[in-house]
Amino acid sequence: MIKPILSALALVCLTVYFFVSAPAELPKQDQSGSGAQAVSVEALFQAVNSINAHARQIYTSEIVGAGKKVGLKFGEDWKEEGVEKGPLPALFLRELSSELEKRPEPLGLYLGSDEPINPSNLFKGDTAIDYKTVVANRAPVFSELAGYGSIAMFPDFASAPACVSCHNEHVDSPKTDWKLNDVMGATTWTWPKTTTTAEEMRQIVRVEIEALGDAYQNYLDKTAGFATPPLVGDSWPRSGEFVLPSREVYLSEVIKASGSDALLAFLEAK
């Protein structure tokens, strides 16, 4: 008789322990949707890509293009010790991608092409099919993929003369007849969910700008070790001087250029 009573008592105690007198609950995996204003992931992608596209365009024409004319050098081996170079535009994007990865926000950024200088950037499988659509329509492709969440592939246009001349002249380039405004590749963004919120979107944009600043700062830090380092300040290489804009000056130019597009993405967010 005593056994069933003891068992029942034990069960009651365990139920209390597990469920009734609960301490504060641990946070759940995803609380982004609770009460917050939901917006489409496409809007998030449009905003971050707009900033990135302007950042790259400014970096390509104002830092690489104009910088080469005043004696700055750029190459794939820019990170090697003793090499006095800066990152080529594709590697600058990779730098931004790495800086984003250091942050807790799960935004992924990648670069690819069907004619890449570096074979490791060649699109393959389904991404190659999506890329063909991007090239044909000269417009982004949005998709969802199990295990990855949301994916956006944006066309990378040859927006500056430096894009065309560098790719056409590069010894390892598989294609040497690029023209201005060609789709030279695609920028791929990933977001692990199929939804986001307005607050999350604002946070991601803030994080992207901060990561962009850090990516550019990595280049400035490298130049500080050059035998003759460029002067870092308010001026740009287009002035004809051996100079580079500071992190703040570069970021302010990017924000000014991308402001209206990024704002539009926010306004159109549904």
Add this chain to the structure above:
Amino acid sequence: MSFKKINLISSVVAMLVFCAGIIAAYTAFTTQPQPIGSQKEAGSRVAVLISQFHARGEFVTGHEGLACTDCHQASAGSIRQQLQAIAKNSLFDAGYAVDFGFRKVSSQDCLACHNRDNDRHPIHRFNEPRFIEVVKDLPANQCLGCHSEHNGRTVKLDQIGFCKACHSDLEIKNDPIDISHSHLVKSEEWGSCLGCHDFHGNHRHKAPKLYQQVKSISEIEDYFAGGISPYGLDKKHVGMRE
């Protein structure tokens, strides 16, 4: 089994459950719930306690002297909170992200010491959707996809020809080596890649231009198994605790 034996076993089980219930009830009513975010201490105490009894395997070269809690971080929350979350997850699929005692060792734990900007193959690059098929067989998007701990090995993979997964169509214009990369790819000499190239590029080692200077497969396999690095001991980035 005799009726007497069954009766004895069920009595013992009932007593154990009762004792567990009493302890559970006691702690339920006497332990103050801890606010979220300030429970690390309680978790850490348990973590240290468990680590004193847990059997360890041989450390990976360079990890000797690490404390268990350098990699095995206490899971968030008190033991009771963790048990509650796990119970609710099991019964209602409640969506809590919690491990009991310690959280699983993740790439972030490894990168806390080993992250560096000039990694030739950073794991995050393999999160790109075009590598979806590659990472099914070679989970290079996680540190623990290729490395593990407590088995003395530097690399847990048995095969050294994994470069094939991504570089099977490699062609290099102006190839600097005496036997071209495309020839090596065509003849499927995947064991030779690591004979010249350090996967993460963390050694001050220049890839040779002559094929006869390629490190042998056995040298690479020894390195994987925990032996000395064939790329030399001069590293560009030293892990934070090395």
